[in-house]
Amino acid sequence: MGTSQDSAWDVHLFFTPDYLEFGNEKQKSLHSDLSNHKIISKLSGFYPLVAGTIPLGIDTESSDVDLLTYHNNPNHLIKIAYAKFRHYSDFKYETKDIDGESTVIISFRTNLFFYEIFSQKIKPGNQKGFLHMVLEKRFLDLADSDFKNQIIEKKKQGIKTEPAFCEVLGLEGDPYQTLLDLGNSSDEKLVEILKSKHIGLK
CATH class of the missing domain: 3.30.460 (Beta Polymerase; domain 2)
Incomplete structure (x- = not known):
């Protein structure tokens, strides 16, 4: 999955x-x-x-x-x-x-x-939209509420979900492929990404 x-x-x-x-x-x-x-x-x-x-x-x-x-x-x-x-x-x-x-x-x-x-x-x-959602859920579960609020603010600005996550996380490249590539990453890897952007953890 x-x-x-x-x-x-x-x-x-x-x-x-x-x-x-x-x-x-x-x-x-x-x-x-x-x-x-x-x-x-x-x-x-x-x-x-x-x-x-x-x-x-x-x-x-x-x-x-x-x-x-x-x-x-x-x-x-x-x-x-x-x-x-x-x-x-x-x-x-x-x-x-x-x-x-x-x-x-x-x-x-x-x-x-x-x-x-x-x-x-x-x-x-197995569709990309579902795999993106699962990874986004994992990031949201690991990060503090400020991270979630940042994503929502990007959304309110008209930015689509995958680009919003990549902007807040400082991830480069095509947002849709980038999130797909991260799908098999461990929680430790996701935590590293969050910490690199000084995003607080739960």
């Missing part, structure tokens, strides 16, 4: 949205919205995982909800999504090539959240 074995946090907690029920107010609200609209169950054949900033508690007012899914046939996913979600506000879908992968992006809005389904022929637990 691209995570170190010595981390105390269990990556499997992200495999279902149950943890959201016990989180902050935004996470609890998301858990209720997912349940009320049966969004996860409507996508059950596509291995849906909730990703993005809300699970990490670094969201801003403009943050949407990312849902990572797997498809074998993109047209099948679009057909199911059209049947299940076309009645929602701002429903739309598109297909594009991302990193050489056929990708389907479907979006819609409930009264509370804007959802974006990101689907590839890669199981969600």
Whole structure:
């Protein structure tokens, strides 16, 4: 899964949205919205995982909800999504090539959240967006609250999540690849990075 074995946090907690029920107010609200609209169950054949900033508690007012899914046939996913979600506000879908992968992006809005389904022929637990989120979670768990606040401030400035982490951590290169490359690093390595930028630890 691209995570170190010595981390105390269990990556499997992200495999279902149950943890959201016990989180902050935004996470609890998301858990209720997912349940009320049966969004996860409507996508059950596509291995849906909730990703993005809300699970990490670094969201801003403009943050949407990312849902990572797997498809074998993109047209099948679009057909199911059209049947299940076309009645929602701002429903739309598109297909594009991302990193050489056929990708389907479907979006819609409930009264509370804007959802974006990101689907590839890669199981969600192995998709880059999920691996980035897991590493970001590890950094957030190791660092003090000031680090989290710095990330949120970058987000409020309109900087995307991966670049925001790399800016605060002083990591160079392509942010998306840099975080991916760090995925197998030990906690000790992550602590070294935090200390090098004089970021406090928990």
